[in-house]
Amino acid sequence: MSSTGQGVVVTGMGATTPLGGDVATTWDGLLAGRGAASKIEEDWVDTFELPVKIASQLAVEPSEILKRVEARRLDRSEQTAIIAAREAWQHADLGDYPNAEDGSPKVDALRLAVIVGTGIGGALTLLGQDDILEQQGLRKVAVLTIPMLMPNGPAAHVGLEFGAAAGVHAPVSACASGAEAIAWGWRMLMANEVDVVVAGGTEACIHPITLAGFSQARTMALRNDEPERASRPFDTGRNGFVLGEGAGMVVLEREEFAQARGATVHGRLAGIGTSADAYHITAPDPEGTGQSRAIAAALRTAGLEPSDIGHVNCHATATSVGDVAETVAVKKSIGDHPVLTAPKGSLGHLLGAAGAVEAISTILSVREGLIPPTANLEELDPDVTLDVVAGEARKQSLDAAISDSFGFGGHNVCLAITPA
Amino acid sequence: MATNEEILPDLASIVEEVAGVDAAEVTAEKSFVDDLDIDSLSMVEIAVQAEDKFGVKIPDDELAKLTTVQDAVNYISSHS
Numbered sequence: 001m002s003s004t005g006q007g008v009v010v011t012g013m014g015a016t017t018p019l020g021g022d023v024a025t026t027w028d029g030l031l032a033g034r035g036a037a038s039k040i041e042e043d044w045v046d047t048f049e050l051p052v053k054i055a056s057q058l059a060v061e062p063s064e065i066l067k068r069v070e071a072r073r074l075d076r077s078e079q080t081a082i083i084a085a086r087e088a089w090q091h092a093d094l095g096d097y098p099n100a101e102d103g104s105p106k107v108d109a110l111r112l113a114v115i116v117g118t119g120i121g122g123a124l125t126l127l128g129q130d131d132i133l134e135q136q137g138l139r140k141v142a143v144l145t146i147p148m149l150m151p152n153g154p155a156a157h158v159g160l161e162f163g164a165a166a167g168v169h170a171p172v173s174a175c176a177s178g179a180e181a182i183a184w185g186w187r188m189l190m191a192n193e194v195d196v197v198v199a200g201g202t203e204a205c206i207h208p209i210t211l212a213g214f215s216q217a218r219t220m221a222l223r224n225d226e227p228e229r230a231s232r233p234f235d236t237g238r239n240g241f242v243l244g245e246g247a248g249m250v251v252l253e254r255e256e257f258a259q260a261r262g263a264t265v266h267g268r269l270a271g272i273g274t275s276a277d278a279y280h281i282t283a284p285d286p287e288g289t290g291q292s293r294a295i296a297a298a299l300r301t302a303g304l305e306p307s308d309i310g311h312v313n314c315h316a317t318a319t320s321v322g323d324v325a326e327t328v329a330v331k332k333s334i335g336d337h338p339v340l341t342a343p344k345g346s347l348g349h350l351l352g353a354a355g356a357v358e359a360i361s362t363i364l365s366v367r368e369g370l371i372p373p374t375a376n377l378e379e380l381d382p383d384v385t386l387d388v389v390a391g392e393a394r395k396q397s398l399d400a401a402i403s404d405s406f407g408f409g410g411h412n413v414c415l416a417i418t419p420a
Numbered sequence: 421m422a423t424n425e426e427i428l429p430d431l432a433s434i435v436e437e438v439a440g441v442d443a444a445e446v447t448a449e450k451s452f453v454d455d456l457d458i459d460s461l462s463m464v465e466i467a468v469q470a471e472d473k474f475g476v477k478i479p480d481d482e483l484a485k486l487t488t489v490q491d492a493v494n495y496i497s498s499h500s
Contacts (some may be wrong), residue, residue: 069439069440070440139471411478
């Protein structure tokens with residue numbers, strides 16, 4: 001794992017999540033094992049008699065951060081993307097934007113790409129504007145409806161923000177989208193197509209139709225009277241996930257480029273692995289075959305051995321089948337030794353943002369030697385025979401860790417993180 | 421019929437609401453595109469709001485001719 005100058009490094013991180021409006025408060029919430037879900041204070045919960053009355057809602061409203069005109073021109077999923085991307089850019093100390101007319105940008109716009117995934121896209125705009133069309137007519141439909149609802153909207157807005165001219169991409173792979181964006185960034189950097197990539201995921205779709213749809217699929221946690229305890233990955237009492245919203249972004253750089261500009265490096269994206277289950281549209285393969293292939297590919301591209309991996313930041317959404325299948329995949333591809341955590345106990349499920357926010361958690365675990373506990377894990381499912389951190393954060397020096405992300409459709413994306 | 425003096429402040433506040441340009445900047449001689457940096461989509465939003473506010477119709481081909489704030493004020497004044 002010696003540095004050859006040819007790898008991909010992480011120089012910036014940004015997030016807005018149900019635990020906090022930035023990376024620092026989100027990380028504090030994860031370390032404390034705090035459950036962020038709360039009751040949804042909207043009339044429609046009762047109007048539609050939804051079985052789910054809770055969600056992991058943003059800790060800081062985007063409209064409190066953005067300028068008023070910015071906020072009204074952006075879908076909520078675009079607002080969160082912009083907020084997280086600005087934090088990551090600032091954290092990376094990249095200075096003036098490449099398209100800034102004054103100052104001296106630290107990256108050439110032609111060597112900068114933006115890759116932002118989302119699972120659902122601008123669902124709140126789509127549904128809200130459809131209501132307006134039906135109730136108030138054509139004239140009241142927002143002029144910006146289409147750029148606000150298109151799933152590449154968040155990527156496009158972040159790209160415009162920084163003037164990224166080398167490419168703007170928007171992978172869509174359900175709950176793996178955020179991780180897939182980061183994996184895509186790794187590929188572009190390793191191919192020397194660009195020097196810097198802003199990559200991540202975003203989601204904001206807490207709406208009666210998403211809650212109704214996921215409920216009809218029998219995937220949601222129903223502990224409405226105790227929202228903060230509802231998301232229970234790996235626990236015997238788990239009964240589904242809690243829908244969340246938020247965004248996570250990282251700044252990735254070619255190591256050589258980061259070294260040349262003297263950037264602070266927070267960790268290395270040593271390798272990535274992707275695969276498809278080719279099994280079922282929503283259910284994970286219980287044998288974990290596709291997932292284990294993705295983990296193995298991440299090890300291979302990173303040049304790591306299974307014995308190097310001390311920790312897996314799990315996808316575990318708290319569904320009965322998915323959590324166990326993931327541990328089967330971990331055992332197959334790595335072994336019995338990695339220490340696991342499942343951040344969705346705290347965060348809920350941020351869908352297209354999950355993989356990016358959880359990648360940040362993994363990067364911080366490797367940097368700090370600290371694995372957050374799995375919130376609400378009180379009685380470990382006996383079918384889970386691996387060491388899962390519960391109760392309080394665990395100190396453990398890590399040579400390498402894996403961040404897992406899987407999505408409806410059988411998408412598997414695994415990221416291999418090593419220290420700076 | 422509204423006078424030009426009555427129309428300008430209301431139009432300026434619509435421009436501020438839609439495009440984020442300070443209402444004080446929206447003066448008669450300014451060009452929407454060249455001076456106030458308002459794009460074509462924002463002009464459509466401004467027109468829709470102005471139609472509601474002043475009770476006028478601004479067809480797309482007329483909207484395209486409204487280069488300056490004064491052009492818009494004159495149009496609204498003579499059509500409301």
